[in-house]
Amino acid sequence: MKILIVGSGGREHAIAWSVAKSSKVDKIYCAPGNAGIAEFAECVEIGAMEFEKLAAFAKEKEIDLTIIGMDDPLVGGVVDVFEAEGLRVFGPRKNAAILEGSKAFSKDLMRKYNIPTAGYENFTDAEEALAYLENAKFPIVLKADGLALGKGVLICNTLEEAKEGVKSIMLDKQFGSAGNVMVVEEFMTGREVSVLSFVDGTTVKTMTSAQDHKRAKDGDQGLNTGGMGTFSPSPFYTKEIEEYCEKYIFQPTVDAMKAEGREFKGIIFFGLMLTEDGPKVLEYNARFGDPETQVVLPRMKSDIIEVMEACIDGTLDRINLEFEDNAAVCVVLASDGYPVKYDKGFEISGLDTFKEHDGYYCFHAGTKFADGKIVTNGGRVLGVTAEGADLKEARKNAYAATEWITFQNKYMRNDIGKAIDDKLASEGF
Ligand code: AMP
Ligand code: GLY
Secondary structure (H helix, E strand, C coil): CEEEEEECCHHHHHHHHHHHHCCCCCEEEEEECCCCHHHCCEECCCCCCCHHHHHHHHHHCCCCEEEECCHHHHHHCHHHHHHHCCCCEECCCHHHHHHHHCHHHHHHHHHHCCCCECCEEEECCHHHHHHHHHCCCCCEEEEECCCCCCCCEEEECCHHHHHHHHHHHHHCCCCHHHHCCEEEEECCCCEEEEEEEEEECCCEEECCCEEECCEEEHHHEEEECCCCEEEECCCCCCHHHHHHHHHHHHHHHHHHHHHCCCCCEEEEEEEEEEECCEEEEEEEECCCCCCHHHHHHHHECCCHHHHHHHHHHCCHHHCCCCECCCEEEEEEEEECCCCCCCCCCCECECHHHHHHCCCEEEEECCEEEECCEEEECCCEEEEEEEEECCHHHHHHHHHHHHCCCECCCEECCCCCCHHHHHHHHHCCC
């Protein structure tokens, strides 16, 4: 088969790596790709939002399956464009990708179908939002409705902060039109878990769990980022919690989308918070998570192409989705200053060391070729992932592997997965 992957980050690198393992695949293209993806795929200079060009390319190269990695093209309707051209594509249509594209939509869906989530109100008018906040309980959470690179969520501790938040989201349009509608949500506490799943419209099969670390600095301090590191599985996501989520969250969400005439095929990423009142949905995404994918896919035993084809064909119930009984940790190597201001263009060395070690991966997020060298080209540069028999070992391995890489202004968190060690220690290990 010939495969086209759309996207250019660490997630797409992990997808490309997984696709390359499939015995069904002869050739991989990636648009636009990056310097790491180029090892597995021929990168083509077409942007992820250039739907017509992507479809024309898929036709010209007789691509058998296109995999959309990113949220923007999905929410923008790339799948509909491909389907109209008779092309086979993995991902939700526009009317289903709204599950991620509009937080107001997803909150209303959860309310209508009794799916556990934080209490909320949606607002289109800043004055009304401000009036509501006067009597609200703090802290409170403000969310721009649309896509905002994972940054459209403000946790406000006081009324003053919330007023500023309303101003920046709804009036100053800090997140552009994503802020035309704003969700005001009850603040929840608990541990976060990411559960990614394959969905064929009717059946949902979850992958192994993971946890992200969104803040820039150790101890969950600093600004929110796209994700500074992940581990999988999450020891906090117990069998009992999984069963609860299957019954009250995963299947009900897929059924709800179907009942709404928005059949969902592709990936649903359930962002969960394990609260005292049980697991609740923080957010849905309509694609693989990043960097969650970088710890989940290396542990997947099943052939990714077989699973994706089953999602498209509505035969996911026949797939036995399997994962290794081990663990993985990913530490993101970023450019110092991310997510605010950082320099790019520094040569990266040490990448080849990964080729000599099984169970170690270096997924590229922001890199490019320059004068025959690989240089930094983004805030998040690389995702260093290592497997291990258990989380403790995977964590040790991942941090050892971060030492193999050098580039100017290299920055990372030093406590990715530390919560695991703390949990294990508290349990006497
Ligand atoms: P989201 O993009 O909706 O996942 O939000 C980004 C991050 O904000 C989440 O990963 C949480 O850490 C935090 N967050 C979002 N909603 C809430 C909430 N209702 N209560 C507490 N924290 C939240
Ligand atoms: N890691 C969170 C996300 O992919 O949205």
